[in-house]
Amino acid sequence: MTNVDIATILSRVADLLEFKAENTFRVRAYRNAAHTIGNMVESLARLNEDSGRSLTDIDGIGADLAAKIQVLLNTGRLPLLDELEKAVPSGVFAIMRVPGLGPKKVKLLVDQLGIDSLEGLEAACRAGQVQGLKGFGEKTQAAILAAIAFAKSPEHSRTLWNDADSTVQILLAWMQTCPQVHQIEAAGSWRRGRDTVGDIDILVECDGTRESAQAVMNHLHEWSEITAVLLSGDTKTSVRGPQEIQIDLRIVEHASFGAALQYFTGSKEHNIRLRSRARDRGLTINEYGVYRLAGQGEGGESELAGKVGESLAGKTEGDVYRAVGLPWIPPELREGGDEFLLAERGKLPVLVTLADIRGDLHMHTTATDGTATLGEMTRAAIERGLEYIAITDHGKRVTMAHGLDAKHLLKQWAEIDRLNASLAEDGAPSLVVLKGIEVDMLEKGGLDLPDDILEQADWVVASLHYGQSQPRARITERIIEAIENPYVSVIGHPTGRLINRRQAYDVDIEAVIAAAARTGTFLEINANPWRLDLNEHHAAAAKQAGVKLVISTDAHATSGLGMMRCGILQARRAGLESRDIANTQTLTALQSAMKPGGASR
Numbered sequence: 001m002t003n004v005d006i007a008t009i010l011s012r013v014a015d016l017l018e019f020k021a022e023n024t025f026r027v028r029a030y031r032n033a034a035h036t037i038g039n040m041v042e043s044l045a046r047l048n049e050d051s052g053r054s055l056t057d058i059d060g061i062g063a064d065l066a067a068k069i070q071v072l073l074n075t076g077r078l079p080l081l082d083e084l085e086k087a088v089p090s091g092v093f094a095i096m097r098v099p100g101l102g103p104k105k106v107k108l109l110v111d112q113l114g115i116d117s118l119e120g121l122e123a124a125c126r127a128g129q130v131q132g133l134k135g136f137g138e139k140t141q142a143a144i145l146a147a148i149a150f151a152k153s154p155e156h157s158r159t160l161w162n163d164a165d166s167t168v169q170i171l172l173a174w175m176q177t178c179p180q181v182h183q184i185e186a187a188g189s190w191r192r193g194r195d196t197v198g199d200i201d202i203l204v205e206c207d208g209t210r211e212s213a214q215a216v217m218n219h220l221h222e223w224s225e226i227t228a229v230l231l232s233g234d235t236k237t238s239v240r241g242p243q244e245i246q247i248d249l250r251i252v253e254h255a256s257f258g259a260a261l262q263y264f265t266g267s268k269e270h271n272i273r274l275r276s277r278a279r280d281r282g283l284t285i286n287e288y289g290v291y292r293l294a295g296q297g298e299g300g301e302s303e304l305a306g307k308v309g310e311s312l313a314g315k316t317e318g319d320v321y322r323a324v325g326l327p328w329i330p331p332e333l334r335e336g337g338d339e340f341l342l343a344e345r346g347k348l349p350v351l352v353t354l355a356d357i358r359g360d361l362h363m364h365t366t367a368t369d370g371t372a373t374l375g376e377m378t379r380a381a382i383e384r385g386l387e388y389i390a391i392t393d394h395g396k397r398v399t400m401a402h403g404l405d406a407k408h409l410l411k412q413w414a415e416i417d418r419l420n421a422s423l424a425e426d427g428a429p430s431l432v433v434l435k436g437i438e439v440d441m442l443e444k445g446g447l448d449l450p451d452d453i454l455e456q457a458d459w460v461v462a463s464l465h466y467g468q469s470q471p472r473a474r475i476t477e478r479i480i481e482a483i484e485n486p487y488v489s490v491i492g493h494p495t496g497r498l499i500n501r502r503q504a505y506d507v508d509i510e511a512v513i514a515a516a517a518r519t520g521t522f523l524e525i526n527a528n529p530w531r532l533d534l535n536e537h538h539a540a541a542a543k544q545a546g547v548k549l550v551i552s553t554d555a556h557a558t559s560g561l562g563m564m565r566c567g568i569l570q571a572r573r574a575g576l577e578s579r580d581i582a583n584t585q586t587l588t589a590l591q592s593a594m595k596p597g598g599a600s601r
């Protein structure tokens with residue numbers, strides 16, 4: 001039983017409890033435990049064998065969960081899961097991951113049509129059986145079919161950056177316990193901060209002897225999370241790690257570490273351009289270093305040319321770039337776009353960092369579909385050192401999340417007033433809570449709360465959750481109408497994509513960006529690892545048009561606030577600087593940068 005095995009089982013229990021509409025606290029306890037254990041470096045099995053220690057030492061693991069984990073470690077099974085699985089068909093998990101199918105709808109599919117797998121669901125849709133169910137209809141049926149087809153394609157089967165990152169972090173921590181490891185870095189698409197990752201690339205520097213190289217590779221093979229060794233050579237090994245992800249590890253010498261890091265960070269396109277630039281200067285670059293091209297003529301620039309002669313650079317990445325007359329280029333910009341032009345002219349952006357962020361302007365509480373209360377979210381934000389947050393629960397259109405009507409919203413705002421007053425009791429408040437709302441753009445146009453309510457808000461996010469299959473012109477019109485509303489501060493997740501699950505809705509993003517620029521409305525980079533919406537290309541276009549971006553977590557739990565770093569990476573890939581992001585400003589500066597709207601501003 002590896003930690004990831006245990007985490008997977010606990011999260012399965014959470015899913016099943018949720019499907020059965022059990023107590024949300026119980027669901028949350030299992031989900032949190034799964035999260036904690038999935039990110040632990042030390043093996044639970046080992047910890048459990050240590051008589052001096054207890055599983056309850058782990059944060060969030062109480063006596064009940066500890067007992068269950070012990071059973072799991074001793075027997076390899078969890079009776080609770082067996083019981084739940086008996087009551088719930090196994091294919092239900094995959095079905096629950098189809099966008100738009102909440103636990104209630106899935107239950108209907110199971111009970112009424114006996115559907116217990118994605119294949120079964122696909123067949124039932126094809127046969128037209130689903131559209132007849134209560135709450136479904138022809139459009140929903142077509143949307144389900146499209147979602148299944150989408151999720152099946154290989155380009156939508158890559159690992160989310162955030163999941164790959166969890167693995168990278170525990171892997172690095174494990175490898176650092178190997179005495180032969182002198183230096184270790186993760187490279188590839190993970191380092192470039194791409195929204196999804198194909199495989200994980202790790203570079204290790206050791207003392208250069210064969211024995212040390214073997215010891216390092218053996219250490220990887222001994223990691224409790226490895227499920228298979230795919231390849232094992234003298235300086236390279238590939239293994240299968242948690243959640244089926246492939247990990248490539250390469251052993252590199254001290255003098256070549258920077259060159260190898262550069263090479264294996266990629267992207268391929270970036271490296272091709274870098275090499276051609278080197279050639280123009282009579283140089284050649286490979287994973288070992290930078291070399292003068294072998295005598296043109298006999299042999300020309302053969303592949304071997306790199307390994308002969310003296311290396312001109314290679315210890316650090318900076319050396320490699322310097323050798324071809326360039327400053328170091330941040331990995332997030334290495335996609336073979338305009339980064340060489342910018343580098344050459346000394347115009348590389350100073351990319352925004354997590355430390356620049358002062359506030360988080362999109363989050364939910366237990367008032368709608370969040371799992372933490374207003375007080376809990378506020379405390380968590382203070383712990384993260386934020387200066388301000390906006391509470392933006394759903395408006396009433398989002399019935400699935402018990403969206404707020406005007407009466408309930410005003411009640412929440414009164415509560416926020418009291419909270420702010422108590423935060424300011426001992427002088428300057430550590431945090432200011434903005435009275436916000438995430439309104440929905442209705443299918444027929446307009447928003448789901450009236451202007452005289454929105455006028456009283458400090459911050460209004462407008463999002464499009466329903467009617468996503470409407471034609472392009474109609475969707476664009478709905479969004480521009482929201483942008484033109486004087487009280488709307490920002491458009492939430494402007495394209496609606498869900499990575500690996502759902503295509504963006506059809507929208508004229510250029511027109512949306514132009515309208516945002518014209519009205520001074522912000523556009524969101526939603527930091528949720530499934531969304532990362534706007535994507536890097538759209539965010540760069542927004543900046544070009546003079547639109548300010550807001551990076552928001554859309555947290556539905558306190559842990560969700562930690563996703564800010566995913567949004568930061570996305571912004572960096574778009575080449576954004578601190579000044580392009582509205583929530584890097586102080587609250588006062590942010591408020592004066594907001595478009596003229598309600599009287600409260």
Ligand code: DGT
Pocket residue numbers: 187188189190196197198199200201263264265266267268271272
């Ligand atoms: P991924 O894993 O699909 O998310 O994307 P990457 O970029 O991590 O690609 P990967 O793992 O195939 O290789 C890591 C880097 O190593 C890649 O970005 C550039 C470099 N690289 C690997 N194979 C080649 C190659 O055949 N030619 C060149 N020019 N570069 C390569």
Ligand code: CA
Pocket residue numbers: 188189190198199200201
């Ligand atoms: Ca890779």
Ligand code: CA
Pocket residue numbers: 188199200201248
């Ligand atoms: Ca690779």
Ligand code: ZN
Pocket residue numbers: 362363364438492554
């Ligand atoms: Zn939201």
